[in-house]
Amino acid sequence: MSIQLSTPVNRQAAEALSRSKGEPEWLTAKRAEAAELVETLELPKVEKTRIDRWNLSAYGQYKPAQPVSSAAELSQDIQAFVPESQSGLLVTRGSGAVFSTLSDELKAQGVIFTDLETAAREHSAIVQQYLHSVVASNEDKLSALHSALWNGGVFVYVPKNVEVDLPLQAVLYNDDADATFAPHVLIVAESNSRVTYVDNVITTGSAAQVAAIHHGVVEVVAKAGAKVSFASIHSMGEEVVDISIRRAALDNDARVEWIIGDLNDGNTLSDTKSVLNGRGSSSDSKVISIGSKKQKLSLTTQAVHWGKSTDSQMITRAVMREEATAIINGITKIEKGATKANGEQTEKVLMLSPKSRGDANPILLIDEDDVTAGHAASVGQVNPEQVYYLMSRGIAKIDAERLIIYGFLAPVVSEIPIDAVREQLQRLLERKLEA
């Protein structure tokens, strides 16, 4: 299956673009190599979702945006996503960064927080070491395409033993449908460090209304004893296809926490995976999503246990309205030798209309005997007994259903550790549920 791209991707074009940006030689070579692979590799097989039928052509062109000198110069609708307290803020627009700041204290501790293109120039060795180390360029056509085209992006580096108390926040937005919007987020947390990273991925203006693609890849490297909390809320427009591949590799006793809000209006392929390599490493994923109109959503959470005594928890809750379809996969894979591993997963879909569809697929793949694992999945509609009960106390039907729907999402929303993110998510939930 080949994709007809609006801008052809080939070795020459990838090299030329990389050189024109002054990227290091190794990166130019990587991009060129990936561009060649795009031609030969197949699209990934996505469970019960025909992504080959999605409009994957509108990748646009590399269009860097004009930087701004302070957060106050950002447009109003973007400022709404900028929190009051953070240790660092990075804003990318279209294909490139427009603003970044990091507290002097963190800079002094050796923390790096900048867009990935800048990092590739200024911290070349370390970026080279980790880029594509978690999500390889040659996995499939999409990973190759992303490796060839990625731009802007985010680089977070936290040195050994450094604890970043306040969240580092990024706003990744596109307001130009012709601009390639393919941020790559690379987070490296050295031993016993701790960091919380939060991003909002949004489209505004024309980019929200005409066919476009957001193609993001997130790589998290959590070294021994490191703890990375990663929260990402996507709210892109109806015509925007969101392809988001997130993956973490964990060393001994490392921990990663994923909070994903898939609140786009367009088709979404969201895959969030933790690879528990190290003994005693653990992962917790929480995904919530709301689908409306004719949206098609493929939401996957995965945990791969290699290390002994590893633990993974995965929860996905999705509400489907109108004619939206969600395919929700939870994959817990426990490899031979990962004794005392434990993996739990729950997928629940609430369907609000007769034409909405939900499909929850819990998958346990276990090659080791001495483990525990569990799964629960449910797909259903608003329970009429519950509606009756609430109404019998005087609550109008519409409010009763509303309480039940928010209640369905609450076990995930209420667990979000950062107040500002929780409130923002709540606002976006309301917008999507009450549109």
Place this chain on the structure above:
Amino acid sequence: MSTQFIINDLKASVEGKEILKGINLEIKGGEIHAIMGPNGTGKSTLASALMGHPKYEVTGGTAHLNGEDILEMEVDERARAGMFLAMQYPSEITGVTNADFLRSAINARREEGNEISLIKFIRQMEGKMKELEMNTEFAHRYLNEGFSGGEKKRNEILQMMLLDPKLVILDEIDSGLDIDALRIVSNGVNAMRSEDRGFLVITHYQRLLNYIKPDFVHVMMQGRIVKSGGPELAERLENEGYDWVKEELGIVDETVGQA
């Protein structure tokens, strides 16, 4: 105006089967009526049909609360008109805290812009919880989720106390209660006795009526009220069972609509 609730020839069916075959009953403010009867005689159907459970279809008759036919109303309108049903099996609702639910229910009775203040609400709720010997931690638990049988029943009574209804139906409120819980729940109900509130207490055990003293006792069989009397009727049923009623009325099988 003192409360007046009049049920006239009420008939209702479930899944096409007629269960209530013409119920007549009048309850005035200040009165407690008990409906007794063996299982399967239609007692709970009466409660559910009056509240408007979607599974129960009213096929005939009327039920007027202070002149308004509640059977014409949606479930929520019935509640706002003053009906309250303490349910035998209250729903569990994940993600909705007891406090949020109670506040929504109170505010549903108030004009927009005139919602109860948070502080006043908490004061009221915690006060009533204390009366029911409930841990205030229950306010923050998800609605009925993981509550024991007795905790659910107390929670029903808590709602009744906060919503201040005109006509209260207690459907088997005593089932699953130990003696202490029964006393607490009954005290809650007795504290709510007033001239403008009527009660319909459904039970098949007389023991509840030792705590909540009824003014009138009705026996239900085959989907009808077959016998009515004062508190002495309940005592006789406790001592002698229902067989003498069946004999007196020539009833062989007292149940209704059973497969």
